[in-house]
Amino acid sequence: MSSAAGYITDVSYLPGFYPHLAPVVLRYVAALNRLTPPPATGFRYLELGCGLGRTLTTLAAAEPQGEFIGVDVNQQHTAVAERDIAAGGLTNARVVTADFGALPDDLGSFSFITLHGVYSWVSDDVRARIHGLLERHLAPGGLVLVSYNAMPGWAHLQPIRGILRQYAALRQGDSLQRIRDAIAYLVFIRDKQARYFVDNPRAAAYVDAIRSLDARYLAHEYLNDHWTSFYFADVAATMRRSGLDYVGSLPVHTNFWDLCVLPEFQELFRTSSDRLVAEAHKDFCANTAFRFDVYGRRPAPLPTVEDRLAAADDLCYGLSRPDVSLPHVGNLGIVTSTTQGPLYESLVAFLRGGSRRLSAIVAAEPFAALDRVAVTRAVDVGVATGLFEVTNHPLPVTVPAPDGGVRVVHPFNRTMLASDILSGRPVALASELTGSGTLLADLDAAIVHELVSGDRAGAVERVDARLAAVGRGIERDKKPVTDPAERRALLAEAVAAVEQRIVPNLLRGGILVPR
């Protein structure tokens, strides 16, 4: 089992696209929290621990105005990112294969630095090097996105990590083999009613959750020498020592305490004036296990709506889907929110005409006579609950279905559709209009690939052949379908569903265009 500063390197990680790392999202979190975001164009973006680079490359394709640099110590990872950069024609992205402690000093400064899946899994020394990089390379007004395993939500899972690592260390083979053996052992002791699992039923249930996860993920999560779950307050204090202040969190609803904690606790938050203390209490009330936090280097405050309009009015707000309706119910984990009422009726009706900037919304006839703070808050709560979405450019609500088929515009998206077909992992396609990526299930992506690269008539047969080539079955009501005619009928339904639900969304985002 080989490692870099205690981090495993003998097994490649999974390709994954994480939308929380998108500049458009980070800029919105700053604006939402009344802080000035970095500029939308001409920025530089650094991802520390970029893995196979799917987030980096998707964002580079979605933001051609930005320059994207990824860093990772694992050469197998950066080789995949380099291949995608070349095949996707991304002239604004590159990766550096290096330890965080060995980066060239002339890297320059960045408006965005992100690290996802890194901070909890490295040693104190490596974390100190990361802080050195943040201190040296984050531009004034720049934003950092850091994710980590959080307390108290991880408390009952800590012993699982301990036993997995200890058992894996006794086994032979590479990290994949060791983690598989360790998971089998974990299932065994849980099923035999080891007292820890009897006393901690949530930990017992978690064993079922992790046994279904990809062994590559589990090896990277549990087999590193270092693994820490942090209290928010400790991370905030360490960031402060690096000159960084807490800006807000993701997903967006976590910026609203009333969308994170149950009503019985809300009075506590209403009377708390210290945001850092409130965050710590929120984690306890919500039993937070993972955090995505945004920090900034002295971002300028935006005390009024007018200030926000002056500094961040390039973001566009629109309906998250053409078929949204009120009341809108959002399942936000602890809280289930219901969005309704006359203000939302007017907002939804207005945005049916397409997405708009905040200045256009507050100035429009139905809203101009209302309190701007209330309208802005309603828009933000709508984003938090999934009713609205934030994008870089205006998006139409619907695009007419083309008669003669569709094609993919960006070479990066063509590359993504054509590589890793039916790999079992979602496929991300980049949209310059949204400034982010759209995730498709692998079967849906394979169908889109067939629709854009061949005749519509033969799409079902070609998808069927691809499934057969990777040995993948189809199920109806959780039972395998073996009859070839029934299998084709099910695939025909899947192709029709992609044409009705997914193709229109990809046309809307400019990912597909009529042929």
Ligand SMILES: C[S@@+](CC[C@H](N)C(=O)[O-])C[C@H]1O[C@@H](n2cnc3c(N)ncnc32)[C@H](O)[C@@H]1O
């Ligand atoms: C869990 S993976 C996350 C990858 C990617 N951010 C994602 O979420 O898909 C952590 C990554 O950090 C890299 N890494 C760990 N320690 C490092 C170090 N000291 N210097 C550079 N990269 C490191 C690993 O090689 C790995 O690719």
